[in-house]
Every structure is written in C-alpha cells, then in structure tokens.
Amino acid sequence: MISVEEALSKVFALVAPLETETVPLAEAAGRVLAAPAAARRDQPPFAASAMDGYAIRGLDAKPGDSFTVIGEAGAGHAFDGSVGPGQTARIFTGAPLPEGADRVVIQEDVTRDGDRIILGDKLDAGTNIRPAGGDFRAGDQLTAPRRLRPAELALLAAMNVPEVRVTRRPVVAIIATGDELVMPGETPRADQIIASNNFALKAMAEAAGAEARMLPIARDTEAELRLVLDMAADADLIVTIGGASVGDHDLVGKVAGEMGLDRAFYKIAMRPGKPLMAGKLNGVPMLGLPGNPVSSIVCGHIFMLPALRAMLGLAAEPAPRARAVLAEDIAANGPREHYMRARLDSAGDGLPRIAPYARQDSALLRLLTEADALLLRPRQDGPRKAGEIVEYLPL
Numbered sequence: 001m002i003s004v005e006e007a008l009s010k011v012f013a014l015v016a017p018l019e020t021e022t023v024p025l026a027e028a029a030g031r032v033l034a035a036p037a038a039a040r041r042d043q044p045p046f047a048a049s050a051m052d053g054y055a056i057r058g059l060d061a062k063p064g065d066s067f068t069v070i071g072e073a074g075a076g077h078a079f080d081g082s083v084g085p086g087q088t089a090r091i092f093t094g095a096p097l098p099e100g101a102d103r104v105v106i107q108e109d110v111t112r113d114g115d116r117i118i119l120g121d122k123l124d125a126g127t128n129i130r131p132a133g134g135d136f137r138a139g140d141q142l143t144a145p146r147r148l149r150p151a152e153l154a155l156l157a158a159m160n161v162p163e164v165r166v167t168r169r170p171v172v173a174i175i176a177t178g179d180e181l182v183m184p185g186e187t188p189r190a191d192q193i194i195a196s197n198n199f200a201l202k203a204m205a206e207a208a209g210a211e212a213r214m215l216p217i218a219r220d221t222e223a224e225l226r227l228v229l230d231m232a233a234d235a236d237l238i239v240t241i242g243g244a245s246v247g248d249h250d251l252v253g254k255v256a257g258e259m260g261l262d263r264a265f266y267k268i269a270m271r272p273g274k275p276l277m278a279g280k281l282n283g284v285p286m287l288g289l290p291g292n293p294v295s296s297i298v299c300g301h302i303f304m305l306p307a308l309r310a311m312l313g314l315a316a317e318p319a320p321r322a323r324a325v326l327a328e329d330i331a332a333n334g335p336r337e338h339y340m341r342a343r344l345d346s347a348g349d350g351l352p353r354i355a356p357y358a359r360q361d362s363a364l365l366r367l368l369t370e371a372d373a374l375l376l377r378p379r380q381d382g383p384r385k386a387g388e389i390v391e392y393l394p395l
C-alpha cells in the first residue's frame, strides 16, 4: 500500500490544467483567473476627498481662520475653479479635489455662516485626501492563477476590466454503483438504502468550480457498469463510488481494467479510504472511491478537490491543513494515515482545541455533519497526550 502523499502525487500526474475561456465579469465569481489582468486606469483617477466638508488651501490653517465659499465639488461633479488662499469649496466624499486645495476640513469642525466658514478649535490633523493612484495605477496587474473571490471581482471592475480569461470548468462525472442503492425520493426495497455520498461529492466538485454530472446509478453487473462508464467518456474527470474493494460484487477495477484503465495505483495506507483506485480510462483521469459514505467524502477532500484545483490551473498542493491542541489523550495509530472526524473548540487567543469522536465507523454520516475537522494521525503515530500540537483539515 502506498502512502497518501505518494498517491496524491500520482493523482497530480494524471491531470493537467484545462484550456481557458473568456467570461463577463458578472459571471466570473469563483472562477480561476488564468491570465493576469491589468488596470486600464489609475484609481482614484484624481486626488479625491475622503470626507464631506470643505476643501481649502491651508496645511497650516488654525482654529478661528475663516474662508469664503466659492463653489461646490460632488462625486461625479468636479468644481472647475481654483481654490486660492482664504477660499474654500464645499466638497463631498469621492469628489475630485479642486485645483489649489490641499486639505479637506470635515464639516463637523467648521461653523458656516452664509458664504463664510470658520474653523473650529479641534481640527483633525489629516488632509482627508485620497491621492490619485493611491489604490492602483494603470498597468498594475492582478496576478494569475488565482480564485476570483468577491474582492477580486470588485478590484477588476474598478480596473475597468469587463471580461476575464478563466480556466474552463472541469466536467466531473459522478457514478454511484451498487444494487443496494436507490435515489432519494424513490421507494427502496427492504434490502436497499438511499444513495447519499454522490450528493456530497457533486456539491464538493461544484464548490471547487467544476461542472458535476450525476450519472445514473450503475447496478452491480459488468454490462451496466460498462454502459455508465461509457456515458462518462467525454468528462474531464470520472469519479466512481463503491465497488472498489475485494468482494464478489466489487466490479469497478475489473470492468474499468477491461475497458482500458491505465491504473496508477490501487489501495493506499489511509483510513478511511484504503481501497482507493486511480488511473486514466481512455485518456480521462479516473478516481475510484470506496463506497462507504465517509470514506468517499474524505477521499474527495484529499484527492478529488486537489486534483480539480490542479485542473483549474491552481497549484498542485494537498488539502490545506491547520494546527490545534489535543483536548484529550489519544491512543497510538496503526499503519494507515487516519483522518478522524473531530470537533474544534476555540480556546481564546491561541490555537483551537481538537477532540476526535469516539466512533469513527466510515458509514456514519451524522457524525460527519457534526464534525468540523478531520484530525490527521500519521502512520504509526505513537500515543499522544492532551496538550500536544496536532494537524487537522478544516471541514
């Protein structure tokens, strides 16, 4: 059995960044920017007032000084005159600073009487001016690759970039397998259960920026599995669920093999997730996940999501980890890297505290909804005491 790290590097070797496409900015949320985008103008394009008040020429102005109001500058309405000594223009937040002015006094610090203002006795020291180009300059770049979050979208809009080059969404075909499965809402026989983890994997793939297609459940016959795998031939990634182990009805490896699977590995030192399989099926990367609900979802976090990120042109990196303090003693781990469902407790200002659940059966979904982390136990890790620092994956 190979290690999780080795298996992940073999998965990365199966995938490559996809082509790019241009999309309007309003449809770019969550997409991965594939080429740097450059600002088309300075922001702000002019020195602008940061407050509502009065623009004066008066870096050395003192309480009691008075000025004559000669005009008004609003956002989108510049004052085209010039402010000389002893003069002022009424100004509002975002308005261009009139020529000649070098300071904005906020209106709270001023008494106005007709077209005169007198400065109050508590003047704030700042100029309340945003310099031209203070946010960015024309030509400044938003670098790629990167995920376009709301902040990046606002920045691109401010840069006057109306459309962006992004990586195409990977199409993920998700195939649940097994005679025991029916879809939610259908009527199961007494010996059947409801297919569940395919919904989690679809949601995970979509949240990562993929287009996920849930194919029909493949029954445990070679003919049906072949049929459904054929339906996935034009996907960018095939994800099968179940049928990966050693039982008489575990057909995925056999059928995919007969269809031409170039297998990269089968079985890894991971718990849950031991019977994971990966390879290329007629050119399409394929992950064969174990069927147990938690096993497949954990494998989704550890293998499918990093693979999708790499296909989107982001760095080929393992799922992000964080550190926490063990809340209780835990026993030694066995020969497989163990991802234990755990709960986190914020402990004031330091690292959070983490405690694994006592039950770790990979069929227990309810526990997974309660967990907010997967506590990571390295292979053959010794017993650990409360207070020691450990790694986890946020869920």
Ligand SMILES: Nc1nc2c(c(=O)[nH]1)N[C@H]1C(S)=C(S)[C@@H](COP(=O)(O)OP(=O)(O)OC[C@H]3O[C@@H](n4cnc5c(N)ncnc54)[C@H](O)[C@@H]3O)O[C@H]1N2
Binding pocket: 176, 177, 178, 180, 181, 193, 194, 195, 196, 197, 198, 241, 242, 243, 244, 245, 246, 247, 250, 272, 273, 274, 275, 289, 290, 291, 292, 293, 295, 362
């Ligand atoms: N003799 C051995 N038996 C098993 C081994 C082993 O090493 N030797 N490994 C165990 C481990 S670990 C796992 S994990 C499972 C994985 O088995 P499969 O990948 O073949 O999965 P299935 O047998 O098809 O299903 C396992 C379990 O999960 C349920 N399932 C499957 N698909 C879904 C779905 N889409 N939604 C909800 N539940 C699903 C299925 O009904 C089974 O209960 O093998 C162990 N056995």
Ligand code: MOO
Binding pocket: 270, 271, 272, 273, 274, 275, 290, 292, 295, 296, 362
């Ligand atoms: O590896 Mo299985 O995935 O432990 O339940």
